[in-house]
Amino acid sequence: MSAETFYGPDFNLLSQQDPDIAAVLLSELKRQQTSLQLIASENFTSRAVLATLGSTLSNKYAEGYPGKRYYGGCEEVDKAEIIAIDRAKDLFGAEHANVQPHSGASANIAVYLAFTKPGDTILAMSLPHGGHLTHGSKVNFSGKWFNVESYGVRQDNELIDYDELRDTAIRTKPKMICSGATAYPSLVDFEKIRAICDEVGAIMWVDAAHFIGLVAGKAIPSPVPYADVVSFTTHKVLRGPRGGMILAKAEHAAAIDKAVFPGIQGGPVMSAVAGKAVALAECATPAYQNYAKDVIVNAKALAAALESEGMRAVSGGTQTHLALMDIRSTGVTGKVADERCGLAGIVMNKNSIPYDPEKPGITSGIRVGTPATTTQGMGVAEMQTIASFIARAIKTDDEKTLAAIKTEVHALTARFPIYTA
Numbered sequence: 001m002s003a004e005t006f007y008g009p010d011f012n013l014l015s016q017q018d019p020d021i022a023a024v025l026l027s028e029l030k031r032q033q034t035s036l037q038l039i040a041s042e043n044f045t046s047r048a049v050l051a052t053l054g055s056t057l058s059n060k061y062a063e064g065y066p067g068k069r070y071y072g073g074c075e076e077v078d079k080a081e082i083i084a085i086d087r088a089k090d091l092f093g094a095e096h097a098n099v100q101p102h103s104g105a106s107a108n109i110a111v112y113l114a115f116t117k118p119g120d121t122i123l124a125m126s127l128p129h130g131g132h133l134t135h136g137s138k139v140n141f142s143g144k145w146f147n148v149e150s151y152g153v154r155q156d157n158e159l160i161d162y163d164e165l166r167d168t169a170i171r172t173k174p175k176m177i178c179s180g181a182t183a184y185p186s187l188v189d190f191e192k193i194r195a196i197c198d199e200v201g202a203i204m205w206v207d208a209a210h211f212i213g214l215v216a217g218k219a220i221p222s223p224v225p226y227a228d229v230v231s232f233t234t235h236k237v238l239r240g241p242r243g244g245m246i247l248a249k250a251e252h253a254a255a256i257d258k259a260v261f262p263g264i265q266g267g268p269v270m271s272a273v274a275g276k277a278v279a280l281a282e283c284a285t286p287a288y289q290n291y292a293k294d295v296i297v298n299a300k301a302l303a304a305a306l307e308s309e310g311m312r313a314v315s316g317g318t319q320t321h322l323a324l325m326d327i328r329s330t331g332v333t334g335k336v337a338d339e340r341c342g343l344a345g346i347v348m349n350k351n352s353i354p355y356d357p358e359k360p361g362i363t364s365g366i367r368v369g370t371p372a373t374t375t376q377g378m379g380v381a382e383m384q385t386i387a388s389f390i391a392r393a394i395k396t397d398d399e400k401t402l403a404a405i406k407t408e409v410h411a412l413t414a415r416f417p418i419y420t421a
């Protein structure tokens with residue numbers, strides 16, 4: 001099936017009206033179909049979700065919440081938002097859900113606004129050890145407006161140092177403790193973090209953006225019973241539309257809702273809210289639960305295969321959907337590995353490893369994730385093939401060799417077609 005057919009009759013209208021943008025849509029679809037998507041935060045959302053995103057719900061202003069809008073004509077979009085909220089509460093066993101945040105970063109800004117004032121102390125995972133920009137980076141509002149204390153991983157086992165976390169919490173008395181990261185391959189001990197929060201009187205905030213899909217698929221333990229508030233993106237392992245969401249204990253419901261609107265956002269993107277509802281229903285199926293387990297099986301297989309190619313899996317391997325590989329043994333930096341793999345049709349990212357001697361723009365590591373390839377139907381055998389592609393690509397600067405690997409990548413992706421039906 002051609003790309004034109006995939007996008008449907010509206011695509012012909014777009015092509016006639018705006019061939020420049022139509023060409024981008026076509027070539028991006030082709031890029032996703034023919035290269036390997038190993039970026040740990042990406043996935044292929046369903047056609048049903050895509051249908052909501054391209055719908056007339058995009059036209060509707062709906063500032064406020066269902067039944068309490070500032071504009072008329074919200075009776076239909078209200079239904080979509082109520083369905084999304086109910087599905088989120090059911091799926092995660094949450095007391096409260098806000099489905100309006102435009103993105104993970106927006107959800108996090110709302111969390112800060114709900115629980116803190118500028119100048120307050122927060123404690124979060126340090127960025128070089130996997131924390132996110134919104135957890136206190138100097139170039140982010142969080143680092144500019146808050147006093148940010150950080151914890152990291154132990155040098156010996158590269159797992160979160162809960163003793164350091166507790167000591168720092170006792171010493172600095174943070175208003176809020178954030179757990180969750182963008183490049184931590186292991187599981188977080190939420191029970192331990194709850195105990196530390198209780199000991200120092202801090203709000204327990206879990207930024208579950210990366211792994212919430214694994215929680216939704218019941219493949220790893222949930223932070224929801226422990227945390228005061230859980231923020232996340234809906235487009236990573238969760239496989240929904242690009243957007244954010246917040247779950248909270250009932251006692252924080254009003255504070256969270258006020259923080260999202262009118263605190264930091266105007267009108268919600270109702271097409272995305274409807275897409276979140278569709279994705280949440282997909283997540284409640286046995287097929288998705290199998291998918292979530294397979295994502296982890298594949299990540300473990302990919303990490304093990306890369307280790308047998310001489311690289312080292314940080315944190316002793318992965319318990320999640322991503323692996324962080326220390327590639328110093330190859331003699332190549334993360335930056336160069338990223339570029340070479342790119343030329344070979346393998347899309348992943350360079351990533352700092354804990355205690356990295358290289359600068360963040362160079363790095364000694366790569367981060368690879370399996371949400372997208374698993375959605376395509378790839379399994380352990382393909383992970384081994386992918387690891388050999390990566391190992392060969394990293395070790396050569398010969399453009400012909402990289403192009404030859406790209407041909408093999410095309411042959412592999414052709415066996416696992418996406419967006420065809």
Ligand SMILES: *Cc1c(COP(=O)(O)O)cnc(C)c1O
Pocket residue numbers: 041102103104105106108132134180181182207208209210233243244
């Ligand atoms: C991806 C991510 C975010 C940000 O999400 P955006 O939708 O890109 O704003 C926030 N926190 C963590 C831990 C993330 O991994």
